[in-house]
Amino acid sequence: MDGTTETGAAGYKRVMLKISGEALMGDQGFGLHPPTVERIAREVQSVHETGVEICMVIGGGNIFRGLQGSAQGMERTTADYMGMLATVMNALAMQGALESLGLHTRVISAIPMDQVCEPYIRRRAVRHLEKKRVVIFAAGTGNPYFTTDTAATLRASEMSCEAIFKGTKVDGVYDKDPMAHDDAVRYDRISYDDVLSKHLKVMDASAIALARENGLPIVVFSLDEPGGFRGVLAGTATHTRVG
Numbered sequence: 316m317d318g319t320t321e322t323g324a325a326g327y328k329r330v331m332l333k334i335s336g337e338a339l340m341g342d343q344g345f346g347l348h349p350p351t352v353e354r355i356a357r358e359v360q361s362v363h364e365t366g367v368e369i370c371m372v373i374g375g376g377n378i379f380r381g382l383q384g385s386a387q388g389m390e391r392t393t394a395d396y397m398g399m400l401a402t403v404m405n406a407l408a409m410q411g412a413l414e415s416l417g418l419h420t421r422v423i424s425a426i427p428m429d430q431v432c433e434p435y436i437r438r439r440a441v442r443h444l445e446k447k448r449v450v451i452f453a454a455g456t457g458n459p460y461f462t463t464d465t466a467a468t469l470r471a472s473e474m475s476c477e478a479i480f481k482g483t484k485v486d487g488v489y490d491k492d493p494m495a496h497d498d499a500v501r502y503d504r505i506s507y508d509d510v511l512s513k514h515l516k517v518m519d520a521s522a523i524a525l526a527r528e529n530g531l532p533i534v535v536f537s538l539d540e541p542g543g544f545r546g547v548l549a550g551t552a553t554h555t556r557v558g
């Protein structure tokens with residue numbers, strides 16, 4: 316492990332929290348809902364207090380998705396860059412919420428924008444984590460045709476995170492959509508290959524394949540559950556472990 320310090324909650328030293336942009340919009344259909352951003356920031360604070368080093372990747376789907384833009388006639392790469400910029404807005408919103416709780420944070424962008432946040436320099440990001448700053452990785456991978464799920468997997472691998480915690484609206488991975496089917500069954504554990512072959516919506520296929528190659532577990536849990544992030548790190552909250 317590269318430069319991590321002593322162990323925090325449930326034996327984890329360093330983790331990646333991936334949330335979609337939509338998690339920040341609350342019950343609105345679009346954009347940011349400040350009380351929801353603050354609620355998630357408190358979840359992060361509660362884990363940070365236990366001594367775990369925390370990386371975050373936040374999507375941009377609450378503001379802009381490249382695929383939707385290109386479906387409306389926009390050039391795909393331009394639309395994807397707009398999506399990446401949306402993730403920077405979300406990262407700044409989360410940074411503000413975390414800092415108002417007294418945490419130290421850094422936003423690090425895959426697309427340099429020096430007046431707004433730091434550029435991505437791996438060793439510098441590791442140093443921030445060692446100093447117990449929450450590091451929010453923005454602008455995805457910096458490349459079009461990717462998603463923030465892949466960005467989270469990539470950065471988690473580069474930062475030697477022990478697992479990716481994917482906070483969603485449901486408490487794990489189900490054999491079919493639990494919102495639409497009462498008889499949907501949740502998996503406690505599932506392999507990367509089964510996620511891919513059964514086309515389960517955990518993360519996109521390139522993110523799953525990258526996690527598999529790097530032996531990086533993905534833990535899916537409900538971010539709507541109060542104390543869910545801390546609970547899943549401690550192994551007490553319901554979740555599915557992919558790996």
Ligand code: UDP
Nearest residue numbers: 336374375376381395398455456461462463
């Ligand atoms: N995006 C991209 N490259 C990346 C990450 C994101 O082009 O490495 C763009 C892509 O257009 C995507 C948008 O940013 O639709 C928002 O990210 P994502 O869809 O992953 O957000 P989420 O669904 O997690 O909110």
